[in-house]
Amino acid sequence: MSLFFIVLLPFLGALLPGLMNSAGRAACAGVTFTVSLAAFVGLLTNLPTVLAGEVVTARIDWMPLLGLNFTLMLDSLGFFFALLILGIGLLIIAYARNYLSRNDNMGEFFTYLLLFQGAMVGIVLSDNILLLLIFWELTSLSSFLLIGYWKHLPAGRQGARMALAVTGMGGLAMVGGMLILGQIVGSYDLSTILQNRELIQADPLYVPALLLILLGCFAKSAQFPFHFWLPHAMAAPTPVSAYLHSATMVKAGIFLMARMWPVLAGTPEWFVIVTSAGLITMVLGAVIALFKHDLKALLAFSTVSHLGLITMLLGTGTAFGSMAAVFHILNHATFKAALFMSAGIIDHEAHTRDIRRLGGLRTLMPVTFVIATLAALSMAGIPLLNGFLSKEMMLEEAYGTALFGVPWLVPALATFGALFSAAYSFRLIGHVFFGPVRDDYPAKPHDPPAGLWLPPALLMIPVVVIGIAPFIAEPFVKLVTSAVLGDAASLPSAHFKIWHGLVPALYMSLVAVAGGLLLLAVFNPALRLWDATPRPEAKQIFDSLIKACVSLAQGIILPLHNGAFSRYAAIGAVAILAAGFHAYMSGTVGATTRTVQPASPVTIAGWLMLVAATGGMVFMHRNRLLSLILIGIVGLMVSIGFVFFSAPDLAMTQFTVEVVTIILMLLALNFLPNTTPVESTVLRRVRDAGVAIAGGLATFGLAYHYLLRDAITTPISEFHLANSYKGGGGTNVVNVILVDFRGFDTFGEITVLGIAALLIYALTETLLGGPVRARLLNRKPDQPRAGIKHPMMMVVLTRVIMPMVLLVGFYIFLRGHNEPGGGFIAGLIVSIAVVMQYMASGFSWASARLRYPYHGVIGAGVLIAGLTGIGSWFFGKPFLTSDFTYVRIPPFEKFELATAALFDLGVFLAVVGAVMLSLESFSRLARRAHVPDSEHPMDIDPSREGPPPEKAGFAKEGV
Amino acid sequence: MELLVASAIGVLTAGGIYLMLRLRTFPVILGISLLTYAVNVFLFTSGRLTVGAPPILRDGVSTYTDPLPQALVLTAIVISFGMTAVVVMIGLGAFLGTDDDHVDDQTDTSTLDEEAEGTS
Structure with missing residues (x-):
């Protein structure tokens, strides 16, 4: 596979x-x-x-x-x-x-x-x-x-x-180390890296890379000083x-x-760091494990200890050490998994894993007893089980290793660790399974169903088979070892044997097992001594370290990030100004190349209106309705400016957007206070005005500078102008850019627009689903309502002009490719037509006549645009490649059919859907209880018989 | 004319920044809208100012204004409507939920008030 x-x-x-x-x-x-x-x-x-x-x-x-x-x-x-x-x-x-x-x-x-x-x-x-x-x-x-x-x-x-x-954190260090390694070799492929031992070890960055990678490995494998996480x-x-x-x-x-052994190992740095970390972890873990009362904690620390053992073996840097490490990885995995599962069985059956509350389980749980005992004896390093073999190899390797120039240090500590390892293994067997049967177990222990004991029992097969016949495992372990060694060292010739003769490792092993038994015999005094010794608690150190980090981060972040938006905005504005100023001071500006065009009185009048409206907004912004009217004037002037400066499409878009924006703002203002109270101090206003004026001067300067200079190189627009008709089949270059040249952009933009509308819808739903709903329904309007909600004149007028507006929208859409117009503008126009119906005839009346939900319209729009793009795949063209042709159907004149029009239809639908969904969401908030929504468009309708029904609470909610 | 357009951009920016730094949601939203105008016009003018040469191809006409900024600004206008609507909705939701239309977090002052009440 x-x-x-x-x-x-x-x-x-x-x-x-x-x-x-x-x-x-x-x-x-x-x-x-x-x-x-x-x-x-x-x-x-x-x-x-x-x-x-x-x-x-x-x-x-x-x-x-x-x-x-x-x-x-x-x-x-x-x-x-x-x-x-x-x-x-x-x-x-x-x-x-x-x-x-x-x-x-x-x-x-x-x-x-x-x-x-x-x-x-x-x-x-x-x-x-x-x-x-x-x-x-x-x-x-x-x-x-x-x-x-x-x-x-x-x-x-x-x-x-x-x-x-x-x-x-270890992983983070590892990222750094690996990147350095990749930089040294020039490749991130492991197989390439593994062949560059000399290059890596000669590099000055070898030591930093080694430290970072080891940090990651030690953190993951719970090596000292990161051993504390594993028991938790x-x-x-x-x-x-x-x-x-x-x-x-x-x-x-x-x-x-x-x-990484072939490229990282073998240097003094590797040897000292890895061997000593492994050795410390091995001894420390073994000692702590002996005095743990929780079965799983005992096993956890014993795991820490055995990982230390393997690390130490890898650290020695010899081929034999690596082979012993590989062998022990295999053995440890088998007996430790079985032990954990046995501990789980005991916990599952006796409802406790506290060794002090157990004992005598030998007769109650014979199957578990056999499994756990075999595994624990293997862990202790008893012959005829696999743990013995790798432990012997470890001791043999330790015997020949001199750390810091002291020949006895490693052997002594290894024996010491093995002694404690034997002791806690014996304790596990002795204190859990032997001893008298008790009558105060939290639950009556018995052997579990086979589903629980079979998995660990299966693991006992390799434990025993390898232990009795080590030669079975030898070829495989040697094969793996050869992969570890790579080209760095040759495979050791030693064979796996139970009996090696009277070698030092055997004596060390004997000392460990005998010492382990002895230690168990004096366990109680030893435990009292252990409990009396003060020890640093790793969890507390870790917690206080984390706490210190958190308070440091808070100390830095909270003063900066205090929830004051106006402050962020001010800091942001000043920072942008400073960056712009720096760019201006450090750059060069060429001479003016364009002549100033004369301004006509009409232009000056328009400019005056815009400036006056903006000034009015600033000085009278506390009157919210007034400022809304003023911003409308600003928008109008901007639209007229677009017309004046040869941008008819922009003008139409800006104008229609202006209409829907103002409606939206009015809807919102309906709920918000009508005035803004005076809160800021004079000083603050002066400060804000300072920032504002600086910003205004900066943008003025920037705009004025480049308005007087031509672009440095020919703009890419030359291409668009040249190819618009030839390649895109349209004479309105702006529209061709939108639906063709940069169609992908537009596709993204209508998607964003749709998401924004859906977001508004979702927010409305959340508001109406929460406590706000009751408040909204019982809201008392702060101003008297108009006597007639749906004036007949307006209803009739909007109905009459609806088809005309739709016709205009249709026309604008169709001509978009060649004349000012297109999907965006047509969408906005049609939206306005629909909004007028809502305004004149009421929410219920309009909604009841809604054939398709607006979400669907948005979706259909994005889908149509997307499918148009995908369509070009079938012709082996990239996404959104457009095509067009001219057809002639008598009696009409020759006209153009373009796939871009289909795409524009998608744009149109997405815009209609998004605008309408936003406005509809806002108006749903405005509905109140006690004011029944009439399903009739007009309060007085001559064609209707009788008075309008007085059904209160008709309001159809949550639609 | 260049001076007029550039100064209009400057005035819109200044007004926008000032209103954006106010303390209540509504003026802030208006300020952001003003800034939007300023940015859109600014981007538009990167095609330089040309009078009476719309980018609609005609036979015999060879001078057109730069169409690319127009196309970019067109979508920017529509998108900014969407963004304004979202911001208005968020501001409205916050006001309806808390009866407070401050843009800045008010927690600090309220805890101060509580402390003041506690001591008095």
């Missing part, structure tokens, strides 16, 4: 559990299992190729200019991890099906799980480090969702947040813990260290 499918299957499959939720829990788990199984089988189909030592690749260029390509690669290392991720994933899904209670939303859980699975598989199969980073962040996000799955638990939410904060993530449901902390999430950091 193609690698793309293996990566994509979990992501696509993530859609299914949610859909299957209503079909029942079995269906939900079943579909998840099937998806995972398909990916697993798909992976296995690549096994022969991988076993042959070849690398499977798949590639799609995504953003080649950025170096970001969707390239996947499957070598034995990737295969190994993918096998763990998908294989253990299958067991986890089966386990979770039985573990989750009826109250848990199973679809949600499995959706998150599949997302996480896909992201993990993506990490291990990526051949592009940028792609890897994307999957890396996806694991952080999806693990956040999984850890916080039990949203009702504060511990779950806090643990999820902490995990996200730590791994997210244990608040998650046990299947999540078992999955994230045995085989997947925390192994991602390890994977990356192994992946």
Whole structure:
């Protein structure tokens, strides 16, 4: 199966559990299992190729200019991890099906799980480090969702947040490190990077890149000093813990260290940082784990400890160390997943995971006892189980490693860590399963149904088989190790054996096991000593750190962002002015090239009106109705200016828009106070006036400057003028630009317009659905209403001119391609015609005659425009390529048929729909209770018999 | 004539900025509308001023004004209607919901008031 499918299957499959939720829990788990199984089988189909030592690749260029390509690669290392991720994933899904209670939303859980699975598989199969980073962040996000799955638990939410904060910060560092690495090599392809060891290690940026990448890996894999997040993530449901902390999430950091091993390892920096971090984590985790009473916390810290062990092995930089690391990854995944699941079983059956409240479960839960004991003994490093083998290799590697020039440091600490590891494993067995049977368990423990114990039991097969016959695992582990080593080192010749003879590692192992037993014997005094020792609490440190960051951010942001819009606007205006001033001072301005055109008295009169109206608005803006009238004058003058300066299309648009804007503002003013009170101080007004005058002078200066100069190069408009008729078939160049040359722009614009109208509609719906509705309905108008609401004269007049206005609109639309006009203007004109009906005959009357909802009109418009564009695909042309032809149908004259007209029809419909939907939404707010809407257009109608019905509350609401 | 148009743009901008800095929604919306006019005219004039040469192709005529700024400004006018409508709706919704048409957050003063009441 193609690698793309293996990566994509979990992501696509993530859609299914949610859909299957209503079909029942079995269906939900079943579909998840099937998806995972398909990916697993798909992976296995690549096994022969991988076993042959070849690398499977798949590639799609995504953003080649950025170096970001969707390239996947499957070598034995990737295969190994993918096998763990998908294989253990299958067991986890089966386990979770039985573990989750009826109250848990199973679809949600499995959706998150599949997302996480896909992201993990993506990490291990990526051949592009940028792609890897994307999957890396996806694991952080999806693990956040999984850890916080039990949203009702504060511990779950806090643990999820902490995990996200730590791994997210690590991810950020990783991004930096990877970008540096890519810059050094000049490629973001992993396979290329892995072949440039000398180049990378000789680069001065090697150390920063190494530090950043290690920071990311350590944060993800819970290495000291980031080890604290992992135990808090244990608040998650046990299947999540078992999955994230045995085989997947925390192994991602390890994977990356192994992946980058050929190019990053082998330097003193790598050795010192990685080995010491691993060593500290291993010892610290093991010691803390021993004294944890919560089973899952014990396992969490033991995971931390084992991850430290693997990190340390990778840090040594030798081929043997890498082989031991790979082997231990395999072994740890098997026994730790089983242990987590066993802990979940105990929690599930006994309703507690507190070791102090357990004991004697050996006879009550024999199956669980066998599984957990085997796994724990493997973890302790007891012969004939797989944990023993890799631990021996670890001790052997530690024996030959000298850190900081001290030969005994690493062996001693490794033995010490192994000792505690053995001790907590023994404690787990001894304190949970042995001892007397108690009678105070929170629930009567017994073995669970097979659905719960079978998955961990299956994991015991590799634990025992590898433990007894290590040579079975040897070829595969060596194959994976060779992928880790790359060209950097040759494969070690050592064989996997249970008995190596009387080597130092054996003595160290004996010391560890004996010491572990001894420590368990003196556990109680040791616990008292441990409890008496003061220790820094990681969670408190983290919390106070986060708190400090939050208050720092607040200290910076709140004074700036205090909710005062007028202040932002002022700061924005001044900043723009300053930037413009800087540009002016640092640039050069050529000499004037255009002659000033003389101004006629009419022009001066128009200018005077515009300036007077603007001045009036500024000085009398407190009278809102007056300022509305004044802005109408401004708009009118602007329209006339457009006519004067050869822009008839603009003038028509501006004029019609002006009409609908004023209607809209009037509708709004209906609800708002009629005057603006005096609130600002004189000083403030002077300040605002200063900013305003500076802004006005700046725009004046800018406009005046370029009005007197020609453009530096020939404007592209020459092309439009030359090709408008030839290529677009229209003589109105503005319209041809709109529907043809720049049709894509227009398409976007009508879409935006439609969205704006829908937004207004949605806001109205929200308002009318909330407490505002009652207030609106009971609102008392602040001014006396007119005696007659729908004057007969107006009703009759609007009805009579309606067909004429529609005709004008139709005419304007049709001639648009060749004469001033077009879809935009026609749409506005028709809107005005419809609005007039609303105004004259009333909302109910007009709505009742509405054949198509305005949303539909908007949609139809955008759709028609879009389909017109798509139509050109069928002729092998790019989107929105237009075509036209001339036809002649007697007795008419020759006329033109253009696809652009169809597009313009879309524009027309979208504009009508958007304008009408906005205005209709506003007017819906205006309806009141106690004032019945008449379905009759006129209060007095000679053709109607009898008085109008006095039905109160007829108002049709929520239409 | 250039002076007239440029100064008109300047006056519209100044008026727009001043009203935009007011404290209540309605004048702010009017101010933004004025600024819209200013910006549209400004963009339009980037095609320079030409009298009596509309970009409608005619036989025998070779001088036309620049059509491109016109096309761009045409859609800008329609879009700015949509945006004005949205802003008006938001302002209206805020006023109907809180009975307050200030554009600035009033929380600070209200907490101050509460504190003042508490101490008195």
